[in-house]
Amino acid sequence: MTKKIWQSEFTHQDVIVESSMHKYEGHFTLNELLIKFKKFNGEWSDSVIREQINRANAAALLLYDPKEDKIVLVEQLRIGCIDDKTTQ
Numbered sequence: 001m002t003k004k005i006w007q008s009e010f011t012h013q014d015v016i017v018e019s020s021m022h023k024y025e026g027h028f029t030l031n032e033l034l035i036k037f038k039k040f041n042g043e044w045s046d047s048v049i050r051e052q053i054n055r056a057n058a059a060a061l062l063l064y065d066p067k068e069d070k071i072v073l074v075e076q077l078r079i080g081c082i083d084d085k086t087t088q
Contacts, residue, residue, distance in 0.1 A: 006073055014038035015077065018047060028055040037077050050079040 016036045024030035031052045063072035
């Protein structure tokens with residue numbers, strides 16, 4: 001059985017950071033971003049506001065079904081991965 005390697009189709013060119021506003025500085029930093037992103041159908045979203053929390057540590061979860069020997073992957077925009085210094 002051939003295993004397929006998953007590759008994201010989402011890139012940094014699929015997000016436009018229209019503005020970034022610094023909201024809080026403490027144990028973490030909080031920024032408010034106004035963004036547009038390319039949807040799965042290829043169209044651009046309307047402008048939306050997203051809050052971005054920046055901190056040193058992170059966690060991840062991998063869903064695994066041992067009976068089916070499969071993992072679950074979900075691709076969606078995660079604002080925490082966007083560099084808020086790339087405003088356009």
